[in-house]
Amino acid sequence: MVLLSTCNRVELYAAGENDAAPPAPGQLVRFLAECRGIDSADLEPVLVRESDAAAVRHLFSVAAGLDSMVLGEPQIVAQVKQAWALAREQETAGPLTAGMIQAALRTAKRVASETAIGRERLSIPSVAVADFARGVFERFDDKRVLLVGAGKMAHETLRYLLEAGARDIVIVNRSAPRAHDLAARIGARVGRFEALVDEIASADLIVSTTGATEPVVSLDAFAAAERQRGGRPLLVLDLAMPRDFDPRIGSRPGVWLYSIDDLGAACDANRRSRARELPGALAIIDEETRRFMGDLHHRSSAPVIERLRAGWAETGEAELDRLFRRLPSLDDASREEIRQAFDRYAAKLLHSPLASLRQESHAGPPHGLLDALRRLFALED
């Protein structure tokens, strides 16, 4: 049994061992309810039950992030790995669930590498830094980042900038205590709000998130800063609503100005791009599900194949013994040659039925063929 628990789901995967049936769904529901101290009847309305190929396909979709609220989100893979690690630690998993989890992780890897479903970013701060700031600047450790305002969005954007290597950070905020508080946490310098034009003149990247109702930086104020900049490019991420920077500043040469609407539109485009990747991802899920189920069904025919091989080997050995007794003059090399010929002959005869079994396994358990083999070759259980 493997329990997968994330923000939006609790899933229990169960499989029987050695042809034994898995626990009945009712037992699993009672188990879950007892764990949480609730009545199992309360769980019924939110329960989804899947079995066989549908359950496998569901796990593969979950691991690939296709069942997540944010399509293609990658963290789910780590959560599947954690669930598997826990199951191993508690010794609740068997070979079937192990195989299924490994196949799910392999499927998630294929979806991630063969489609772009999880590649584009979807949050405004991450898009601002990854798709736009990194498009302008190669490195951030030699850039000055100016934070105008100290709101939540600024904090979030700063997190991505720090990850990208930003070190020289200046915070300018009307409320000095709040600026000092944030500066102390990230090792930044606090600038005076009154000296904003000078701070803009020396900045390379500005993140602006004030709650002001009028633009904080007018075109004239920017023109004053622009003269001191020496032609250096400037990236402005205006994440305030309404805007902090006069939109006309964006048409100044060397200035890359992005408002929250621009970044929101880029996020939507990325979301649509992920959705376009969905058919490709689903095709991989289907392919991997078919492969897994085919292997699983084929494994169920292993005992019959084993008995068939053993029976043929036994008959072959008996015939060889009889032959070698009648031809005592044969040397060891000749005996070995004859033995190998027998083995090859048996393998060639077995090839077609085994290939048919494998082929049939892709469509479901090959009960008909297995039964025919048992009856044709008198294979007893």
Next chain:
Amino acid sequence: MADFISRISVVCFAASYLVALACEASRLLFRSGVRGAVMVGFAGAGLLAHTLFLAWRAAHEPVVPLSSPYDWYLLAAWLLASASLWLTLANPRTPVGLFMLPLVLGLIGAAELSSTVPFPRSPATQVWGAIHGGFNLAASVAVAFGSSTGLMWLIQAGRLARKQAPSRLRMPSLEKLAGFTGRSARIAAWTAAAGFASGLVLNAVNSSQGLLDTVPWTDPVVLRMGALVGWLAVAALVGRAAVRRPEGARTVAILSLVSLAVLTTSILWGVLGPSRHGAPAAAATAAEVPR
């Protein structure tokens, strides 16, 4: 092994580069998990074949290794293909080959149209000839490389100006591309000037020793190389002056494309036009080396 290397032809590596270019172009159409490996595989195989081909020619030329216009273009193509592969390996998500491999194929095409007759040299002019050819080679490769990065800068700047999220063709940052383009422009100007100056010295040595015909100032090669050197110097100076202006990087990117146009014109002029450049003196003859 030697027999195998001797059978490598221009078609072998040109076809490999063409397949690598097709792989790069397919980024525009669909995504693939194996395309990167296939693309690098073909580009690498092409570069290996290209290297062996040049090594074979260098070892079997009767005069100075790789001293014909044909070899010179193939050497320039080899340098650019090496730079393209290096950048592709360093930036796997950037379609570097889409911009550089057409130039590599263009140089191979120019080689096919060029003479395989090595420039006649004597011990007295061999060093100056190598310096002259080396600087011109470096200038051409720098112009081609700079124009590729300049074009990438303009595409990336266009995407950022339209406020679009990155497309399937992911470009390096403007900062990196501007650095490459600016440095290439300066290197191209200095090496072209040094190539031209060393050509003058070579001409003087040749005429004093009667080894080659003196190339007159009105010779098409002198005119086109002079025009190229003049343009590259202007481009480098304008680029340097513009660097402290907000539109400086855009100016440098556009200049790099104009430099490529000037270089292409110069090459076509050289390939198709008559010249006394590298012609042996009346008494001397030079044998053509098979392609």
